[in-house]
Amino acid sequence: MNEPDLEQCRALLEVTAGAAPEEIERAFMRKNFALIKGGTEEDRLRLRAAHDALLAAAKAEQDRQTAASPRVPGSLPPPARPAGLLTPPVLPPRAPGDDTFVLFAFDNWKVNVLVPPLLFGLTWLANASPLGSLLTGFHVWMHEFGHATAAWLTGRRATPLPFGWTPIEPDYSPFVYFGLLFLLGVLFAAGWKERKVWPMLAAVALGVLQYHMTWRLRLPDQEFWWTFGGVGGEFYLSALFMAFYFVELPEKFRWGACRYVFFLIGATAFLNIYLRWDKVYHGLEEIPFGTLINGEEDGGGDMNKLMDDFGWTKALIRHRYHLLGQWCLAGLGVVYGAFALRLNRLPDLLLAARARRQPTEDGSS
Numbered sequence: 001m002n003e004p005d006l007e008q009c010r011a012l013l014e015v016t017a018g019a020a021p022e023e024i025e026r027a028f029m030r031k032n033f034a035l036i037k038g039g040t041e042e043d044r045l046r047l048r049a050a051h052d053a054l055l056a057a058a059k060a061e062q063d064r065q066t067a068a069s070p071r072v073p074g075s076l077p078p079p080a081r082p083a084g085l086l087t088p089p090v091l092p093p094r095a096p097g098d099d100t101f102v103l104f105a106f107d108n109w110k111v112n113v114l115v116p117p118l119l120f121g122l123t124w125l126a127n128a129s130p131l132g133s134l135l136t137g138f139h140v141w142m143h144e145f146g147h148a149t150a151a152w153l154t155g156r157r158a159t160p161l162p163f164g165w166t167p168i169e170p171d172y173s174p175f176v177y178f179g180l181l182f183l184l185g186v187l188f189a190a191g192w193k194e195r196k197v198w199p200m201l202a203a204v205a206l207g208v209l210q211y212h213m214t215w216r217l218r219l220p221d222q223e224f225w226w227t228f229g230g231v232g233g234e235f236y237l238s239a240l241f242m243a244f245y246f247v248e249l250p251e252k253f254r255w256g257a258c259r260y261v262f263f264l265i266g267a268t269a270f271l272n273i274y275l276r277w278d279k280v281y282h283g284l285e286e287i288p289f290g291t292l293i294n295g296e297e298d299g300g301g302d303m304n305k306l307m308d309d310f311g312w313t314k315a316l317i318r319h320r321y322h323l324l325g326q327w328c329l330a331g332l333g334v335v336y337g338a339f340a341l342r343l344n345r346l347p348d349l350l351l352a353a354r355a356r357r358q359p360t361e362d363g364s365s
Contacts, residue, residue, distance in 0.1 A: 005053070006053065006054065006057055008050075009049075009050035009051075009053050009054050010054065012031075012046065012047060012050045013027040013028060013031060013047070013050055013051065013054065014027060014031070015027045015054070018061075019054070019058065020058065021055055021058045021059065021062075024051060024054050024055055024058060025051075025055075028047065028048075028051040031047055103115070103260075104256030104257060105256075106246070106247075106248040106256070107248075107345075109340075109342065112246060112339045112340055113340045116242070116245060116246075116263070116336060119260070119263055119264060119267060120242075120267050123264060123267035123268050123271060124267075124271060126268065127268055127271050127272065135268045135272075137162060138265050138268055138269055139234065139268070139269050139272045139273070140162060140163070140164055140292065141160065141162050142233060142234050142237055142238055142265075142269040142273075143164075143230050143231065143233060143234050144160035144161060144162070144164065144165070144166045144230070145160045145233055145237060146229040146230045146231070146232055146233010146234055146236075146237055147160065147166040147168065147226055147227075147229050147230045147233065148160040148166050148168075149229065149233060149237065150213075150225045150226050150228070150229030150232075150233070151166075151168045151226050151229075152176055152180055153180075153206075153209060153210050153213045153214070153225075154172075154213045154214050154217065154222045154225070154226075155172045155173055155174070155176050155177035155210075155214040156168055156169055156170070156171070156172065156173060156176060156222075156226075157169040157173050157175075157176055163292070163293070164291065164292030164293050165291075165292075165293060166230075168226055172214075177210070177214060180210060181207065181210065184203045184206055184207050184210075185203070187199050187200075187202065187203040187249075187250075188200050188203035188204065190249075190250035190253075191203065191249075191250055193250070194250050194251065196248055196249070196250060198247045198248070198344070199247070199249055199250060202247075213225065223309075224310055227302050227305045227306060227309070227310070228302075228306070230302045231273065231277075231302060231321055232321070232324060234269055234270075234272075234273040235270070235273055235274070235321070235324045235325055235328050236324070236328055237266070237269075238265075238266040238267070238269035238270035238273065238328075239266065239270055239328035239329075239331060239332055240266070241262045241263060241265055241266025241267075241269075242262075242263050242266040242267055242270065242332060243331070243332060243335045244259065244262065245259045245260075245262070245263040246335060246336075246339040246344065270328070273325070274325045274328075274329070277318075277321045277322055277325055278322065278325070280318055280321075280322075281318045281319070281321075281322035287303050287314055287317055287318065288301075288303060289301050289303045289304055290304070303317060
């Protein structure tokens with residue numbers, strides 16, 4: 001096989017010139033795993049042919065170097081290698097994730113069904129114990145990120161500070177808008193490259209939401225979402241933190257281990273805000289007026305603004321935040337049920353089926 005053909009084989013396996021047989025084997029196994037979900041039989045045969053050609057070329061190069069190396073007079077020749085030692089046997093392809101720690105696997109039914117309720121229960125116990133006071137910082141920061149994310153989605157600069165304040169600049173910032181859009185594009189491209197549907201859907205949904213909130217909402221409506229997003233963010237951001245435990249993000253995000261940290265942060269924040277506003281809704285606690293920094297007398301608090309600037313009543317505040325909590329809880333239940341029943345695999349299967357049909361469609365056109 002000539003050099004241009006070998007270069008095509010290297011590009012297919014994504015290895016460099018001079019790669020050792022062991023590197024070629026690892027690259028072949030990795031690419032073969034990727035083809036299990038969405039590859040065709042033709043793709044697998046092409047990959048196998050490239051693997052065999054590169055392996056034969058690497059073995060021939062090693063033999064040539066061994067024959068050309070000078071021998072010291074009087075030294076013994078190198079021991080003969082048993083057949084098959086230099087080139088290990090090719091094992092049958094394993095299912096994706098077989099070489100992954102079980103708790104980091106995304107398509108493990110037992111992990112998806114048993115681990116989230118266990119983590120949620122442990123978080124509940126931690127919040128009910130004296131250790132619960134140590135988790136207050138996460139609750140405050142989730143609140144501030146609620147303000148900040150609403151501002152970012154409208155193209156405004158915002159800095160969520162951990163001591164209970166998020167300054168928001170009223171002027172539109174192209175850097176914020178296009179910077180966030182660029183990050184969503186990176187997420188979509190990574191999902192497309194690895195044939196992961198959920199990151200692509202999340203990127204598209206957030207991009208549409210960003211466009212609507214930036215260009216379709218009037219400034220008073222944007223300011224309303226900046227205000228509502230504090231407590232609202234504690235609900236929906238913490239729910240999203242837990243929901244994304246199930247979603248397999250692209251490899252570069254290292255999400256297999258990080259998702260546990262995000263789930264625990266989301267669980268403690270959601271429990272805190274849900275139980276608090278359940279008491280507020282039933283009249284067991286008062287609506288939290290004022291601010292964290294200046295206390296209850298500060299008229300610049302979120303609840304004060306909702307009443308003074310946007311005409312909300314106490315009854316409406318109680319009802320809307322309680323309803324938001326119920327919707328978030330129901331959404332978490334739907335996500336948990338879908339992944340427990342493995343319904344989440346349907347979009348991936350449809351994408352893989354389309355990829356398999358693509359060569360036929362191209363050949364018939």
